[in-house]
Structure formats: C-alpha cells, structure tokens
Amino acid sequence: MSVQPEQFVIPELCNTTSLALLIIFSELLVVVLLFAGGKITWVQFGLMSLFVQWIALVSAGVLCSLRSWLLRLNFRLGAAIAFVTVQVVALLVGLMAEWVLDRGPGLLQRLAGVVTISSIITGLLLRYFYVQQRLRVQEQAELQSRIQALQSRIRPHFLFNSMNIIASLIAVDPDTAETVVEDLSELFRASLNDAGGQVPIGDEIDLCERYIRIEGLRLGERLRMDWRLQENDKSALIPLLTLQPLLENAIYHGIQPLPEGGVIVVELKYVADEVHIRIENPIPNDDFNKERAGNQMALQNIRSRLAVLYGGKAELSAEAENDRFVTLLHFPKMPLSI
Secondary structure, three states: OOOOOOEOOOOOOOOHHHHHHHHHHHHHHHHHHHHHHOOOOHHHHHHHHHHHHHHHHHHHHHHHHHHHHHOOOEHHHHHHHHHHHHHHHHHHHHHHHHHHHOOOOOHHHHHHHHHHHHHHHHHHHHHHHHHHHHHHHHHHHHHHHHHHHHHOOOOHHHHHHHHHHHHHHHHHOHHHHHHHHHHHHHHHHHHOOOOOOEEEHHHHHHHHHHHHHHHHHHHHHHEEEEEEEOOOOOOOEEEOOOHHHHHHHHHHHHHOOOOOOEEEEEEEEEEOOEEEEEEEEEOOOOOHHHHHHHHHHHHHHHHHHHHHHHHHHOEEEEEEEOOEEEEEEEEEOOOOOO
C-alpha cells in the first residue's frame, strides 16, 4: 500500500485573532533581541518594533494570499516555499530599512543577521506547525476508527425487530415487506459508508424517515412524529448518521418505555450560516437517569465528529426541560477549511 505524502498545513493568518497573536509574539521577540544587545532605549525599541512588525505582517499577508495554493502541496515543498518567502520578505524589509536609515558600512553583516534570525524563527514555527499537524492526523485516525466501529454496530434489537417485521409481512403485505427491506438496506449502506463523509441535509432526513417507518411498524400509534423542517437548503451539509442516532435514542429511551408512547418533535431551521436542530422526546419518570447514561456514547461520538469538521463552531447539548428531554445541535452549513 502506497504512503500518501504529508500535506502542508499552515493556519489562517488573516483573521483578527491570528494577527493579534502575531503582533504580541513580534513584540516579545523585540524585547528579547534588545535585551540580548545589552542596552535598551525607547528609540531603539520603536525602530526595532517597526522593523520586526513589518517583516511579520508582510510575511503573514503574503502567506495568507498563497495559503490556498500551499495547502495543496506536500509538507516539504510547502514548508520550503513558505520558508523562502519569509526570508525574501525579511531581506527586502531589511534593504528598505537600510535605505531609509542610511546606516553606512556593515550592510552585508546587518542583512545576514536579519536573515539568520528570521530563518531561526521561521524554522521553529514551521516545526511547530508540523508537530501540530502530526497530532491532528493521529487524532483524526483514532477518531475515524472509533466512528467506523460505532457506525457498524447497529443495535441488535433493531435488526432482530426489523427481520421479524419483514417475516410477518411477507405473506400478508408483500409490498410493505419490500419497502422495509429497501429501508433497512439503505440504513446498512449508510452505516458502512465513509465514517467521515458528509451528505446534504435532505439525504440525512430521508435516512431518518426510513428509520422511523421501520420503527413505526413495530410501535404503531405509540410513535408519533412532528417534523418542523424549514425549506431545505441544498448547500448545507451534515456528517452522515448524525441525526439518525439522536432519533434512535429518543425512541429507545423516550417512546419505547411508555405504554402510551409519545411525540418526538424534530425542528430544523437555518439561522444565518448555521444549521439549528432541536429534538424533543418524553421522559419516562423512572428512566431519566438511565436515559442520560444511555445517551452519552452517541452524544460523545457526534461531538467528536463535529469538533473535527467545525472546531468550536459546532455545539451539541442535551438536557431535561419540564417533562421533555431536549437535544440541541447547531453547526455551520459548510465544514471549516483546515
């Protein structure tokens, strides 16, 4: 099996947070350089700050404009291009400073010192990015294997119940039995699909409706659904098998224990560039603690997947509100770029 070359990774340098951190780091570097020189005056501090900030901000601007192209390269080539780019910026800013200040002899030594310091700092930062990338790849690999294991683990009781439904319907209602087989096959196909894949929200809703149809044949009138879906936004994506496990938990912990059943409310709406989903189900009085424990594996799995795709932009919460158990989920319409 061939080994894929490691992709170059560089953070987004043009947002406010990154620029603020870059400015703070640059000022700390100025302080260190001046202390190393043995004497500090406000004039030196101002000139050095201006010089270092020019190098840092211009380099950030150039790398930001090249970022989409650099991310398509392997790590070695991308790192080499980024390294050379920063050194060229440092050299040009150094030449401009020499021209403005007209400091006389020693030009080559001063420029060599600028490039040397810039090379050391750039090399350390690129090494940091490399280590962070390796950690991220390792975390994603571990998460991928865990998700695949969870996805392939369809609850045995659901499978057995579905097979019993099919067996009982073959003789009396073959058309419905065929529909159940088709719905069940789609659920199996999704569970065996790419664990990190994303699908349009409409496809995930269709998968959920297939699951509800199967459970509806078993639970009958005890299972009632209230779908409150905003008109589908075809550009919005959702990680595969995100909504279906939440509905399965709502049925298993909220509807099944109640002799009279209950209503599951599914509300989906789009707020600005985010998808907001709310799921409500009844709480059996003597099963609330069990429900919270039973929900944790599915909730943690979904939280981990959302964190990989959306970082801190996604959130999943679940809590009791009066006599209802409410699950809230919101995430961006599109995954964040790495």
